[in-house]
Amino acid sequence: MKKDSTITKKIIRGTFLWTPEPDVMKQQDHGYALIENGILKSLTKELPSDCEDIPVTDYGNAVIIPAFTDIHLHASQYPNCGVGLDKELLPWLNTYTFPVEARYSNAAFAEYYYKKLLNRLWSVGTLHFCGFATVHMESTWQLMQLTQKAGFQAYIGKVNMDRNCPDSLRENTEISLHETEELIHRASSLQNVKYILTPRFVPCATPRLMEGLAALAEQYDLAIQSHLCENTDEIALVEKLHPDIPNYTQVYDTFGLLRPKKTILAHAVHLTKKEAEILCNKNILLAHCAQSNTNLSSGIMPLRQRLQNGIRCGIASDIAAGHTPAMYRQIAATIQTSKIHGFLHPEDAPLSLTEAFYLATKENGNFFGNTGSFEPGYNFDALVIPDAEPDSPLQRTPYERLEQFIYDGDDRHILTRYMQGEKMEQPFPE
Amino acid sequence: MKKDSTITKKIIRGTFLWTPEPDVMKQQDHGYALIENGILKSLTKELPSDCEDIPVTDYGNAVIIPAFTDIHLHASQYPNCGVGLDKELLPWLNTYTFPVEARYSNAAFAEYYYKKLLNRLWSVGTLHFCGFATVHMESTWQLMQLTQKAGFQAYIGKVNMDRNCPDSLRENTEISLHETEELIHRASSLQNVKYILTPRFVPCATPRLMEGLAALAEQYDLAIQSHLCENTDEIALVEKLHPDIPNYTQVYDTFGLLRPKKTILAHAVHLTKKEAEILCNKNILLAHCAQSNTNLSSGIMPLRQRLQNGIRCGIASDIAAGHTPAMYRQIAATIQTSKIHGFLHPEDAPLSLTEAFYLATKENGNFFGNTGSFEPGYNFDALVIPDAEPDSPLQRTPYERLEQFIYDGDDRHILTRYMQGEKMEQPFPE
Numbered sequence: 001m002k003k004d005s006t007i008t009k010k011i012i013r014g015t016f017l018w019t020p021e022p023d024v025m026k027q028q029d030h031g032y033a034l035i036e037n038g039i040l041k042s043l044t045k046e047l048p049s050d051c052e053d054i055p056v057t058d059y060g061n062a063v064i065i066p067a068f069t070d071i072h073l074h075a076s077q078y079p080n081c082g083v084g085l086d087k088e089l090l091p092w093l094n095t096y097t098f099p100v101e102a103r104y105s106n107a108a109f110a111e112y113y114y115k116k117l118l119n120r121l122w123s124v125g126t127l128h129f130c131g132f133a134t135v136h137m138e139s140t141w142q143l144m145q146l147t148q149k150a151g152f153q154a155y156i157g158k159v160n161m162d163r164n165c166p167d168s169l170r171e172n173t174e175i176s177l178h179e180t181e182e183l184i185h186r187a188s189s190l191q192n193v194k195y196i197l198t199p200r201f202v203p204c205a206t207p208r209l210m211e212g213l214a215a216l217a218e219q220y221d222l223a224i225q226s227h228l229c230e231n232t233d234e235i236a237l238v239e240k241l242h243p244d245i246p247n248y249t250q251v252y253d254t255f256g257l258l259r260p261k262k263t264i265l266a267h268a269v270h271l272t273k274k275e276a277e278i279l280c281n282k283n284i285l286l287a288h289c290a291q292s293n294t295n296l297s298s299g300i301m302p303l304r305q306r307l308q309n310g311i312r313c314g315i316a317s318d319i320a321a322g323h324t325p326a327m328y329r330q331i332a333a334t335i336q337t338s339k340i341h342g343f344l345h346p347e348d349a350p351l352s353l354t355e356a357f358y359l360a361t362k363e364n365g366n367f368f369g370n371t372g373s374f375e376p377g378y379n380f381d382a383l384v385i386p387d388a389e390p391d392s393p394l395q396r397t398p399y400e401r402l403e404q405f406i407y408d409g410d411d412r413h414i415l416t417r418y419m420q421g422e423k424m425e426q427p428f429p430e
Numbered sequence: 431m432k433k434d435s436t437i438t439k440k441i442i443r444g445t446f447l448w449t450p451e452p453d454v455m456k457q458q459d460h461g462y463a464l465i466e467n468g469i470l471k472s473l474t475k476e477l478p479s480d481c482e483d484i485p486v487t488d489y490g491n492a493v494i495i496p497a498f499t500d501i502h503l504h505a506s507q508y509p510n511c512g513v514g515l516d517k518e519l520l521p522w523l524n525t526y527t528f529p530v531e532a533r534y535s536n537a538a539f540a541e542y543y544y545k546k547l548l549n550r551l552w553s554v555g556t557l558h559f560c561g562f563a564t565v566h567m568e569s570t571w572q573l574m575q576l577t578q579k580a581g582f583q584a585y586i587g588k589v590n591m592d593r594n595c596p597d598s599l600r601e602n603t604e605i606s607l608h609e610t611e612e613l614i615h616r617a618s619s620l621q622n623v624k625y626i627l628t629p630r631f632v633p634c635a636t637p638r639l640m641e642g643l644a645a646l647a648e649q650y651d652l653a654i655q656s657h658l659c660e661n662t663d664e665i666a667l668v669e670k671l672h673p674d675i676p677n678y679t680q681v682y683d684t685f686g687l688l689r690p691k692k693t694i695l696a697h698a699v700h701l702t703k704k705e706a707e708i709l710c711n712k713n714i715l716l717a718h719c720a721q722s723n724t725n726l727s728s729g730i731m732p733l734r735q736r737l738q739n740g741i742r743c744g745i746a747s748d749i750a751a752g753h754t755p756a757m758y759r760q761i762a763a764t765i766q767t768s769k770i771h772g773f774l775h776p777e778d779a780p781l782s783l784t785e786a787f788y789l790a791t792k793e794n795g796n797f798f799g800n801t802g803s804f805e806p807g808y809n810f811d812a813l814v815i816p817d818a819e820p821d822s823p824l825q826r827t828p829y830e831r832l833e834q835f836i837y838d839g840d841d842r843h844i845l846t847r848y849m850q851g852e853k854m855e856q857p858f859p860e
Contacts, residue, residue: 079822082837083830085765086782100824109823294766297773297780323762323837332753335515336724340770343727350727352516392509393539394530400513407512407753410840 014059019358038420068327069128069364072287072316080320110139150427157198201227214256230267249275292321304348444489449788468850498757499558499794502717502746510750540569580857587628631657644686660697679705719748734778
């Protein structure tokens with residue numbers, strides 16, 4: 001075998017499941033994944049003939065799936081998971097969310113919970129994420145550094161908000177923009193963590209702030225994340241704040257925040273036809289947050305309709321409005337709400353497990369580049385799920401074992417996590 | 431202290447949470463539970479003055495809650511949790527459920543999976559349950575014995591079905607009745623496990639079988655469990671089978687299976703007004719299975735309406751149509767579907783966490799007698815949930831910690847399980 005000292009090669013063996021297309025679950029039984037410098041070169045049934053000298057890690061009957069990506073989570077709200085879900089969005093924000101976010105002015109508080117979060121994301125196999133921090137520049141920078149150190153791939157942003165929020169969190173517009181630019185500069189030293197502009201949502205951001213962020217987006221070619229049309233009260237508030245603009249989506253567009261392929265908007269439960277057209281034409285990625293929309297009584301987002309309208313949609317935990325960061329639970333929640341929508345609107349078929357899995361892996365991964373699938377050229381970012389009951393009398397297919405993991409498994413069923421071909425260890429001691 | 435050698439006394443200390451009423455969460459901080467022969471005598475803020483000599487187990491900051499009761503689960507379907515949920519009820523039964531149930535003719539198969547189930551129920555804190563086995567007499571008897579040995583309280587029944595099912599499971603009517611009576615006799619030797627008559631549902635039971643079971647119910651004064659109005663296709667099938675009887679509920683009534691306070695019917699998603707009246711008047715307990723109804727696209731059971739109509743309702747996992755036996759997840763699912771129902775029908779308020787907790791503990795427990803609450807005279811059946819993060823910067827109230835356990839906790843958060851005042855250990859080695 002010809003050796004090239006600059007290339008690290010390895011082979012990982014197991015039964016691979018992945019979704020190259022929205023409705024196609026591919027399976028390679030006991031396949032050989034050839035990985036060069038963290039990138040999948042080939043996935044074959046037989047060991048390639050020129051690979052006899054490359055070390056093989058054989059996971060036996062384990063199922064190996066792409067690692068999960070979460071395209072919308074509130075990193076700072078992790079301590080609130082499960083708390084206070086008897087309220088709707090706006091009272092929930094004021095009672096539970098804002099008071100906890102205010103605590104992130106304290107570095108020790110931030111470090112404690114951000115480490116907890118990163119350990120938990122690692123444990124549940126979410127190795128890529130787009131996260132909201134808080135308005136605080138320094139603790140956002142802490143999160144970015146901790147995330148880099150832990151080895152995740154992430155987009156992280158300091159929240160910008162300068163209206164309609166408690167005094168403890170309301171920013172001066174110019175300082176908000178200045179601190180954002182400071183973080184953009186600092187983030188340029190990081191490899192795996194990128195800055196993403198993070199206006200909380202229209203009710204919390206003045207036109208001047210939105211325009212300033214749009215200017216930064218252009219100047220530095222940045223991604224943007226925010227919220228859209230989650231709740232009818234919120235939509236009414238946006239109408240009141242911007243009576244001259246026809247709808248919520250066009251408020252973002254007016255102020256320059258709809259960047260093709262670069263903007264993620266969470267929720268979009270209640271959209272007009274016009275808004276759906278704009279989101280499609282602008283190639284905006286919607287983060288569908290099924291668990292959150294149910295918890296906060298926001299409504300059911302008609303996911304099948306959005307997909308049929310040509311809008312790109314991924315799925316997300318939206319912790320802490322979603323009550324768990326585990327993306328396997330979010331896949332189940334997505335399927336479940338699509339079933340409920342389906343029996344109310346029989347023209348919209350529910351999503352299959354394969355379709356929802358695709359959204360949580362390849363579609364979400366598209367925002368990061370080549371992750372979320374086992375196609376040649378993709379980063380080898382993967383989770384190894386051993387056969388929990390190899391000697392059970394009822395033999396399960398690999399696909400059935402994946403179904404059981406998604407619906408009733410937990411982090412104990414994930415043996416190993418790979419990031420770019422390397423084993424990823426628990427980030428911080430507990 | 432006066433001692434009576436026939437009375438074992440102990441004290442357990444911790445912060446107790448329980449729901450004596452549907453919408454009342456009571457809390458006793460660092461209270462003393464005095465337990466005599468497994469029964470709670472008092473729960474007080476101070477140590478009672480005559481109790482200084484009684485040993486105290488102090489759980490510090492732990493939250494202690496009543497153990498869960500599951501009033502509707504298919505014990506034999508445990509290996510199917512999470513599998514095949516892309517199908518609706520009738521195709522799901524034929525593709526996944528019946529083939530696995532047929533395997534319970536084999537004693538080794540039955541023992542393997544029934545032990546797995548009982549270990550899992552123990553781990554998630556479900557210490558009382560009403561379970562369907564399969565049509566097989568001997569493996570049903572195995573389940574009853576294993577359940578007795580493990581120390582659960584349970585109602586267990588052999589499934590009766592003699593029509594509209596695969597040949598491998600269809601019984602001869604007379605043999606079905608004979609084997610049922612045999613099990614009734616055998617069960618009389620057990621202390622904690624009771625026999626419950628278990629016709630699968632109307633589509634699978636001939637009039638002769640239903641009448642025969644009703645006669646056994648009268649003769650031995652037995653409880654009965656079955657299914658009702660889960661799915662519109664199923665209801666149409668019942669109408670076709672019994673064109674002379676006005677509705678599904680009255681089919682059970684006609685054949686003598688609605689026994690006041692003794693019959694549990696699962697689902698009741700789609701009821702006529704007349705049926706709701708009958709269920710209320712007959713004091714039937716409905717098992718609401720939110721997760722199952724969503725998974726099989728059966729519909730949303732209007733739980734608030736049923737409760738307002740005076741129908742008794744508990745909640746249940748319905749594994750394997752529900753995908754997890756964990757009752758804390760079923761509480762969350764109950765709240766979530768009630769929220770979705772609530773935004774479609776604003777006149778029906780969603781259930782609060784307190785209300786859903788009440789259903790999973792005290793209301794379900796009512797079927798067993800005095801379990802599911804911490805009122806004097808109740809069995810001390812309890813779960814100890816330690817403070818997972820005693821040194822965290824954000825101090826949580828006991829109620830908030832309960833919320834987090836319900837929504838995002840798992841069996842690792844349950845330190846100890848008590849059955850009638852005694853620690854219950856994992857039933858079987860793994």
